[in-house]
Structures are given as C-alpha cells and as structure tokens.
Amino acid sequence: MESSMKPLSLDFNQYYKSFKLFLERSTEHECLQKFIDENLPDVIASIGKKGGSSLNVLGVGSGSGKIDLEILGKIQSKHPGFFIHNEVVEPNPQHISKYKALVKEWNSGPNISFTWNQMTSGEYEMQNKKRNESKKFDFIHMIEMLYYVESLHDTIKYFHSLLETNGKLLIVQTADDGGYHSLWRKAGSRFLSSCLFLDVHKVLDEIRMKYHIYELSSIFDITECFIEGNENGELLLDFLTHIVDFRKTAPADLKAEVLQCLRQPQCSREENGKILFNNNLHFIVIDY
Numbered sequence: 001m002e003s004s005m006k007p008l009s010l011d012f013n014q015y016y017k018s019f020k021l022f023l024e025r026s027t028e029h030e031c032l033q034k035f036i037d038e039n040l041p042d043v044i045a046s047i048g049k050k051g052g053s054s055l056n057v058l059g060v061g062s063g064s065g066k067i068d069l070e071i072l073g074k075i076q077s078k079h080p081g082f083f084i085h086n087e088v089v090e091p092n093p094q095h096i097s098k099y100k101a102l103v104k105e106w107n108s109g110p111n112i113s114f115t116w117n118q119m120t121s122g123e124y125e126m127q128n129k130k131r132n133e134s135k136k137f138d139f140i141h142m143i144e145m146l147y148y149v150e151s152l153h154d155t156i157k158y159f160h161s162l163l164e165t166n167g168k169l170l171i172v173q174t175a176d177d178g179g180y181h182s183l184w185r186k187a188g189s190r191f192l193s194s195c196l197f198l199d200v201h202k203v204l205d206e207i208r209m210k211y212h213i214y215e216l217s218s219i220f221d222i223t224e225c226f227i228e229g230n231e232n233g234e235l236l237l238d239f240l241t242h243i244v245d246f247r248k249t250a251p252a253d254l255k256a257e258v259l260q261c262l263r264q265p266q267c268s269r270e271e272n273g274k275i276l277f278n279n280n281l282h283f284i285v286i287d288y
C-alpha cells in the first residue's frame with residue numbers, strides 16, 4: 001500500500017460510519033436475510049450433540065449484531081427449548097455497544113446468554129491459547145470479516161478446529177465474480193492488504209476442507225461516488241477501497257483509475273440514472 005493512505009479497518013470511527021452508509025445504500029443485509037430465511041434452516045438442522053439440550057454459537061466480526069440476532073432466532077426456532085450460549089468476537093467498540101443495545105431490546109427469552117470479546121480474531125485465538133481453553137462450538141459464523149485477518153489459511157484452520165462434532169462453519173465473502181474482486185484485481189495492489197486478494201474457496205481447496213457454496217445476488221448504489229464533493233460519496237469510496245479519506249489521500253492517477261474501474265461492466269451497471277455495483281455474496285458452509 002502507498003504510504004499516504006491509511007487502512008479503514010484501523011480507524012474504528014470512520015469504519016463504523018462508512019459501513020453504516022454502505023448498509024443503507026446496498027441490499028447486503030437483505031441478501032444475508034434471504035440466506036438466513038431460505039438456506040440456514042437446513043444448514044443448522046443437524047448441529048448439536050445427540051441427546052443434547054444446549055448449543056454454543058460463535059460470531060466472529062459480528063458488527064452491530066443485527067444479522068447475528070437473526071441467526072440466533074433461526075437457531076432457536078430450529079432447536080426449540082435448547083439453551084444457547086452465544087459468544088461474540090468484535091474489535092470495534094462502537095459495533096459492540098450497538099450490539100449490546102440490540103440484545104437489550106430483543107425479546108429472546110431466558111434460554112440464551114452472551115459473552116463479549118472486544119478484540120480481533122487473532123487476539124481471541126491468542127487469549128484462548130494463553131488460557132489453555134479449547135471450548136468447542138456447534139455453529140461458528142464469520143460474515144464479511146476475513147478480509148481483515150493476517151492469514152486466511154491460519155484463521156480458517158483455527159476456527160474450524162473449534163467446531164464441535166456435527167458443527168458447521170459459515171463464511172460469507174463477496175463473490176469472486178462480483179465488483180469488489182474486479183476492482184481489487186485491477187487497482188487493489190496499490191491500496192489493499194494481501195488477504196483481500198485471496199479467494200476463500202481456493203484456500204479451502206488447498207487445505208483440503210470440504211465445503212458447499214451458495215451464491216446470492218446483491219447490489220450497492222454507488223452513484224454518489226461520482227458527484228464531486230459529495231460527503232456520502234466520499235464515505236462510500238472509503239468503503240469500496242478500504243482507505244480512510246481515499247479521495248483526499250490517494251494519488252490522482254489512482255483516484256482516476258478507481259473511479260473509471262467502478263463504472264466498468266465487470267463492476268457495475270447503470271439503471272434509471274443510478275450506478276449499481278455488483279455486491280453478490282458467497283455463502284460457504286464447511287462441515288466439522
């Protein structure tokens with residue numbers, strides 16, 4: 001990465017703002033909800049020990065918890081009467097406090113408890129190893145967070161090793177044929193860390209893990225990025241490039257290249273005067 005630019009993941013406040021706006025301008029959460037409603041029930045049907053009455057769930061990179069609570073609701077309805085212990089790993093303090101507020105409002109009933117870990121996945125792994133803990137989980141999800149880890153291989157291997165018998169690991173990433181991959185492949189070497197270039201399923205093939213992929217379509221309205229001086233457009237550009245204040249800090253030739261690339265058919269399409277970025281998602285389910 002060129003030295004004038006700062007990764008968005010290192011600035012909690014700016015990340016929170018630009019991710020929030022991304023959610024407002026995209027169908028990201030609608031797409032996740034569709035998977036939760038239509039596919040997740042089958043995925044979670046077989047989790048849990050035979051004859052057991054409790055389930056351990058781990059969310060890594062949970063954000064503000066909206067999607068995690070939807071997942072927990074589905075687990076509750078698929079396994080009625082089970083006690084669920086939900087553990088959260090999330091480094092951003094703003095996301096954790098939103099999540100806690102959401103839990104307070106949520107009418108979950110008495111059969112659920114939460115453990116909060118305000119830390120990265122790497123710090124969580126270190127903490128467990130220091131404490132000699134080897135707690136296992138029936139369901140682990142890592143939704144749109146593997147871009148930020150140091151090693152994709154090691155992170156997937158570690159969290160897979162935490163699966164209980166019959167457990168499932170769900171990874172959600174942008175699809176390889178989506179707009180992000182085109183943008184990152186074209187210009188990303190100048191502004192991204194290397195993990196963003198790896199395809200999760202290729203890593204899974206290398207480490208010989210069996211998986212099942214579902215692809216669901218999603219769009220992201222990036223029209224404001226092309227309105228000079230538009231504050232929302234700047235925040236959205238930060239999210240697309242994962243750089244804080246990309247428009248102000250990136251070299252002029254890189255800015256021009258990124259804006260041009262975003263309009264290419266590999267990244268987006270124009271519809272009713274709007275520029276709609278391809279935000280398709282891969283849902284990767286890995287067994288125990």
Ligand SMILES: C[S@@+](CC[C@H](N)C(=O)[O-])C[C@H]1O[C@@H](n2cnc3c(N)ncnc32)[C@H](O)[C@@H]1O
Pocket residue numbers: 009019060061062063064065067089090091092095119120121122142143144145148149
């Ligand atoms: C794109 S957001 C996704 C949030 C949530 N899963 C959702 O789908 O709404 C990525 C989340 O991963 C968190 N994150 C960033 N680096 C992380 C790391 N190394 N370990 C765990 N979480 C991380 C961010 O703080 C953010 O909340």
